[in-house]
Amino acid sequence: MSSDQGGGNILETRDITLRFGGVQALSNVFFEVKPGELFSIIGPNGAGKTSMLNCISGRYSPNEGQILFQGREITNMSPNDRADLGIGRTFQNLALFGHMSVLDNILVGRHHLIKNNFLTGSLYWLGGAQREELEHRRAVEDIIDFLEISHIRKATAGTLAYGLRKRVELARAVALRPKLILLDEPMAGMNLEEKEDMARYIVDLNEEWGMTVIMIEHDMGVVMDISHRVMVLDFGKKIAEGLPDEIMANPEVKTAYLGDDEDEDDGAEGGTGAESEQVA
Amino acid sequence: MAGHDSMRCGEFRTTYRADTTIFPTPWSRNFAILGVAVAATCPLFLEPYYLNLMIQIAYLGIAALGLNILVGFTGQISLGHSAFFGFGAFASAWLNNVWGIPVFFAIPLAGLWTTAVGMIVGIPAGRIKGLYLAIATLASQFILQDFFARAEWFTGGASGALAEPFSIFGYTFDTDKSFFYVALTYLIVAYVAGANLIRSRDGRAFVAVRDHYLSAEIMGVNLTKYRILSFGVSSFYAGVGGALFGHYLGFVSVEGFDILLSIQFLGMIIIGGLGSVMGALMGTAFMVLLPEVMEGLVSLMGSTDWGSAKWFVDGVPYMKEAAIGLAIVLFLIFEPDGLAHRWRLIKAYWKLYPFSY
Numbered sequence: 001m002s003s004d005q006g007g008g009n010i011l012e013t014r015d016i017t018l019r020f021g022g023v024q025a026l027s028n029v030f031f032e033v034k035p036g037e038l039f040s041i042i043g044p045n046g047a048g049k050t051s052m053l054n055c056i057s058g059r060y061s062p063n064e065g066q067i068l069f070q071g072r073e074i075t076n077m078s079p080n081d082r083a084d085l086g087i088g089r090t091f092q093n094l095a096l097f098g099h100m101s102v103l104d105n106i107l108v109g110r111h112h113l114i115k116n117n118f119l120t121g122s123l124y125w126l127g128g129a130q131r132e133e134l135e136h137r138r139a140v141e142d143i144i145d146f147l148e149i150s151h152i153r154k155a156t157a158g159t160l161a162y163g164l165r166k167r168v169e170l171a172r173a174v175a176l177r178p179k180l181i182l183l184d185e186p187m188a189g190m191n192l193e194e195k196e197d198m199a200r201y202i203v204d205l206n207e208e209w210g211m212t213v214i215m216i217e218h219d220m221g222v223v224m225d226i227s228h229r230v231m232v233l234d235f236g237k238k239i240a241e242g243l244p245d246e247i248m249a250n251p252e253v254k255t256a257y258l259g260d261d262e263d264e265d266d267g268a269e270g271g272t273g274a275e276s277e278q279v280a
Numbered sequence: 281m282a283g284h285d286s287m288r289c290g291e292f293r294t295t296y297r298a299d300t301t302i303f304p305t306p307w308s309r310n311f312a313i314l315g316v317a318v319a320a321t322c323p324l325f326l327e328p329y330y331l332n333l334m335i336q337i338a339y340l341g342i343a344a345l346g347l348n349i350l351v352g353f354t355g356q357i358s359l360g361h362s363a364f365f366g367f368g369a370f371a372s373a374w375l376n377n378v379w380g381i382p383v384f385f386a387i388p389l390a391g392l393w394t395t396a397v398g399m400i401v402g403i404p405a406g407r408i409k410g411l412y413l414a415i416a417t418l419a420s421q422f423i424l425q426d427f428f429a430r431a432e433w434f435t436g437g438a439s440g441a442l443a444e445p446f447s448i449f450g451y452t453f454d455t456d457k458s459f460f461y462v463a464l465t466y467l468i469v470a471y472v473a474g475a476n477l478i479r480s481r482d483g484r485a486f487v488a489v490r491d492h493y494l495s496a497e498i499m500g501v502n503l504t505k506y507r508i509l510s511f512g513v514s515s516f517y518a519g520v521g522g523a524l525f526g527h528y529l530g531f532v533s534v535e536g537f538d539i540l541l542s543i544q545f546l547g548m549i550i551i552g553g554l555g556s557v558m559g560a561l562m563g564t565a566f567m568v569l570l571p572e573v574m575e576g577l578v579s580l581m582g583s584t585d586w587g588s589a590k591w592f593v594d595g596v597p598y599m600k601e602a603a604i605g606l607a608i609v610l611f612l613i614f615e616p617d618g619l620a621h622r623w624r625l626i627k628a629y630w631k632l633y634p635f636s637y
Contacts, residue, residue, distance in 0.1 A: 057498055083500030095498075097491035099555070100484070108488045112500035114481040118513055121480030122473040129480050130297070137296045176499065 009068070010035045010180055010212050011056065016065035018051055018236075025051045026062065026236045033180070038206045038213045040223045042247075043233035044257055049216045050092055052233065053182050056214070057089045058082045069180070084112045088178030090169045092185045092216075098158030102149060102168050105157050106140045109175030140175055147171045147201060163194040170201065174209070181205065183215040187222060195219065199226055224248060232256065302475045308627075319464060323457040331456040333568055338463035339524040341564040342470045344548040345557065346517025351546070352554035353478065354510035355490030356405055357414045360421035361518055361545045366428060366537030368394045368519030369526035370435045373443035383446050383527055387466075391519040397424075398515020399508050406504035421539055428534040440533040443526040459528055466524055467561075470517060475557045477513070486510055487555070547604065551611045553618025562619040570607060574600045 011033040018026040026048045033039045041049045054060040056067060058079030067075045074082055088109070097105050107114075114136055120127030144150050147167050152160060157168055166186065173181055186202065187195045199222050205211045217223050223230060224244040232240040232247060234256040240247055247253055293299045303309035323331060347361045372390035375381045381389065401420040405413055428435045435441055445454035446462050453459045477483040485506050488496035497503050526532040544567060552563020578596050586592060615622055 059494070059498070078502075079497045080500045080502045083498060089498055091495060095492050095495035097488050097495070099491055100487055104484055104487070108484050108496070108499050108501070111481060111485060111488075116481050118477060118482040118509060121482050122477045124476035124480060129476075130300075133300060133480060134296045137300065141296075172499065 008034060010037075010070055011214070012066075012068040012071075013052075013056070014066040014068070016052070016055055016062045016067065018048070018055060018060060018062045024236050026055070026233075028065070029233070029236070029238050030065075031231050031238065031241060033212060033214060035179075035212055036206070036210065038202070038215070038226060038228045040215045040217060040227040040230045041233060042217065042220070042223055042230060043239075046235075047233040047256075048236040049233055050184055051236075053089065053184055053214070053216060057087060057182055080112075083176055083178075086177070086179035087182065088173035088176040088180070089182035090166075090173050090184055090186060092188065094162075094165050094169060096157040096165055096169055096172070098156070100157055101154055102157055102160070102171075103137075103140065103144075103153050105168055106143060106171050106175045107136060109172040110136045110140065110177075113177065143171050143174050146204070147174075148197075163190050166190065166194075166198070167201075170198075174205065174211075178211060180212045180214065183213060183217075185216055185218065187217055187219050195222060202226060300479060302472070302479070316464075316468065320461070323460050328456045331460050333572065335456065335460055335463045335528060337561070337565050337568050338467040339521045339528065340545075340548070340568065341467060341521075341561045342524070343518045343521030344545055344552070344564045345470060345474050345560040346514040346521070347545045348549040348552070348554065348556070348560040349474065349477070349486065349517070350510050350514035352549055352556065352559075353483065353490060354486040354507065356507060356510060357410070358417040358511070358514065359414050359539065359542050359546075360401065360417040360419075360424065361514070362537045362539070362541035363421045363424035364394050364398055364515045364518035365522035365525070365541070365545075366532075366534075367397055367424060368522030369443070369532045369537075370428065370441055370522075371519065372523030373441045373526050373532050374434055376444050377442065382448075383444055384448050387446075387520055387523040387527070390523040391516045394519025394522070395512045395516040398518070399512040401515075402508045402511025405507040405511060418539070421542055425534075425537060428537065435532070435534055438534065440531055441526075443530055443532055445530060446524075446527045454530075463524060463528070466520065470520065471557060471561065474517075474560075478557060482506070482509070490555075544604070547608045549618075550608060551618055553620030556618065556620035558623075559618050559620030562623070566607070566619065567604070570604060571600055574603050 009032045013032075014030055016026050016029045017024070029048070029052060031039075041052060043049050051060060055062050058074075058077060058081075061076050065075070066073055069082070069085055069087065072085075074085065077085075097108065100108070114132060116127065116129035116132050120129045124130050141150075144153055147170060149164065149167055149171060152164060152168075157165065160168065166189075170183070170186065173183075183202065187198050190198065202213060202215065203226055206213050215223075215227070224247075227244055229242065230240075230244055230247045231238060232250075232253050239252050239256055240250045242250070301309070303312060319334070322334060326334070343361065343365050346364075347358065350356050350358055350361075368390045371393045372383070372386045375386040375389055375393075376383050401417065404416045408416060429437065431437075445452050446459060447453060453462050478487075485496065485501045488499065488501055489503060489506050489510075493503055496506075548563035548567045549560055550563070551566050552561065553559025578600075581592070582588060611618065
């Protein structure tokens with residue numbers, strides 16, 4: 001929760017425009033996220049939510065506009081340097097290291113915090129690499145404990161059930177010890193119980209671990225319950241931003257989700273559930 | 281499914297240190313130590329011919345481990361590994377002959393020099409993958425081979441280079457018996473270092489790059505750096521293996537470091553198990569011993585009607601060649617994870633015997 005930067009915003013995007021050939025994926029998107037906030041991005045399919053996240057994490061670089069992280073411009077920084085700065089993320093479609101154990105997956109998340117290299121690593125006992133590895137193992141065990149995956153820590157990541165893989169992915173992102181964590185549909189394809197667990201983890205990460213969260217999610221119930229602020233994208237444009245209650249009442253948002261038919265304007269909450277595309 | 285990654289009953293670890301050992305159980309560690317001890321007694325009773333085979337397994341095994349780090353762990357491909365092996369052999373001989381650097385120091389220096397060459401060759405790997413990278417490394421194979429043939433100052437050209445035997449503190453290891461211990465020591469150091477690398481930060485980064493390079497990058501792994509570094513580490517092992525080879529034979533010829541040897545290195549790690557440290561050694565042993573086993577079979581056949589028939593005797597050399605190819609094909613079909621995986625399954629079977637479910 002501590003804002004150590006003068007600007008007060010942990011993340012600022014200024015007029016982000018992203019084009020793929022003739023397709024305008026994002027046009028002039030601007031928003032600010034304050035430290036300690038739980039910020040959600042919602043919108044219909046193809047609205048540009050994941051593209052926005054990819055711009056922040058460095059997978060894409062926007063054609064126009066600037067991204068500032070803690071007051072520092074990161075628009076064209078490589079993804080691995082952004083990890084050093086403290087931006088972690090999870091993916092919409094699972095992106096675990098399938099042949100590694102859960103433990104090793106999470107330890108990869110600590111890559112930028114571990115100092116031993118191929119030389120000291122090969123010597124292991126001589127250069128202090130062992131001591132360091134064990135220290136980080138301890139830190140990883142805290143995360144494993146927190147996310148309740150201790151029973152699968154030795155399992156090969158690729159063999160796990162879907163809900164567990166999602167949790168391991170979250171653990172790996174948390175292991176980076178990020179200041180800002182980007183979650184791309186953390187609850188897609190989960191049953192109610194798993195969603196409740198995941199919502200609790202996210203709130204805990206935000207409140208107890210002090211991480212700023214930017215989340216894309218289609219489950220409106222969860223979004224409206226746990227977010228501090230919500231931004232709505234539609235066809236690459238920002239159409240609304242505000243408190244969850246404001247967003248729920250916003251007529252433009254309803255139109256974006258449900259179309260122009262004025263008869264159905266009481267369905268903002270229930271109707272959106274059907275929108276969630278479950279990428280299994 | 282509980283199979284090979286489940287622990288033996290009663291195997292409890294109470295510290296993280298005990299949970300990060302190279303060998304999963306004390307028994308497997310003791311077994312490995314016993315294996316080394318038995319190997320160390322080999323010169324006492326084995327004939328020089330068989331010692332020669334074991335030394336071959338050692339220096340080829342070191343190079344194969346390097347290739348496995350590149351291919352099996354980092355998920356890249358190299359069709360030019362034998363050129364690095366050859367470069368190490370020439371470099372060590374050259375450092376010793378021209379600069380008078382003792383062989384003991386020339387071997388690691390040759391390894392470092394090969395690392396530099398390997399990293400240059402690996403630069404395209406920062407950009408290209410798969411088949412394209414295979415062709416790029418194939419080009420480096422031919423460039424280096426051509427370099428060996430032309431650079432007389434370095435390799436002695438067509439007449440080759442002489443290499444002094446390994447010596448330390450005035451003692452010269454110029455017999456099969458004595459050199460066996462040198463090769464064994466290098467082998468152990470190389471494999472322990474390799475196993476350590478894999479269980480520490482950069483080894484994990486290699487595997488992360490292999491399994492999902494996009495998310496590896498998001499996790500802070502610099503892809504270009506690690507792809508090139510992997511070539512470097514791989515070449516170091518190849519260079520050291522090659523240097524041992526040179527000082528063992530006493531003579532390094534420009535022939536022999538051809539594409540066929542590169543393919544054989546790939547065969548070793550495929551048969552042994554991609555992405556397994558011990559697999560590289562198992563695969564090397566398999567590839568070195570397979571022709572010997574074939575030879576044994578042929579001589580057994582020789583006493584039968586069939587074996588003395590002309591078509592059989594004429595066909596034997598071809599069959600020996602074909603056997604290697606056949607072995608690789610059979611492994612790809614029936615045991616794509618290699619000997620190392622088979623070994624784990626066997627261990628799991630005994631661990632759970634007689635309740636194998």
